[in-house]
Amino acid sequence: GAVVSQHPSRVICKSGTSVKIECRSLDFQATTMFWYRQFPKQSLMLMATSNEGSKATYEQGVEKDKFLINHASLTLSTLTVTSAHPEDSSFYICSSLSDGRGGYTFGSGTRLTVV
C-alpha cells in the first residue's frame, strides 16, 4: 500500500533554533500534502496544505513565517519550524491523498520537543 515516510521521528532542539521535518511519498505522487499538529490528548489540527510547485495554504491562526512549508517535488514536502519555542513542542504529522477514493496516508509523525 501507499507509504509516506516521515523523518525525523523524534527531535529535541534548543529554543530559538530551527527544525526541518521531511515527508516523502514512497510509491505514489503526492500532489498535495497536509500538515497536522497534535497536542497531547487532543485531535489532529490541520496547519497547512501544500501543493507541489505552489505556495502553501495556511489555516487561520497558523503563522506562515514560523512554519515554512516547501513542496518542491511530487514526492517530497518539508515543514520547517523556525525560531522554535517550547510552546511549539508537539506531534507533527503529514498526510497525503494516496488514491482517488479518498484514501489518505499518514506519516508516522515527528515528536518535537523544544527546550
Add this chain to the structure above:
Amino acid sequence: QKEVEQDPGPLSVPEGAIVSLNCTYSNSAFQYFMWYRQYSRKGPELLMYTYSSGNKEDGRFTAQVDKSSKYISLFIRDSQPSDSATYLCAAGGATNKLIFGTGTLLAVQP
C-alpha cells in the same frame, strides 16, 4: 460548535466485547467519512472509509454513516487487547481537508 464531535473516553471493555464508537458532525457538505486508529506516539492508520450513508464491513470492523442524523459509528466485534488504541473519526468534503474528532481512547482488557 466543533465540526466533528467525539467522546474522548476513555473506554474500557473486556476482551471479546463489542465496542461501539461514535461521532457526530455538523457540516452537511461532508461527503466521506473515515475511522483511523492511532497507537501511542504513532501516526494514524486508516481503518475504514465510507462515502455517503450506509454500512461498510471489513473483518471485525463495521463502519456506519447516517447522513440524515449526521452520525457516524464504528463497531468492533470480538475486541482484542491489540485493539487498544485511540480511534479517530474524520470527515471530509470537496476541499479534501479532513476534520478530525478528538479521538476516543479504547482499552481492551485481557
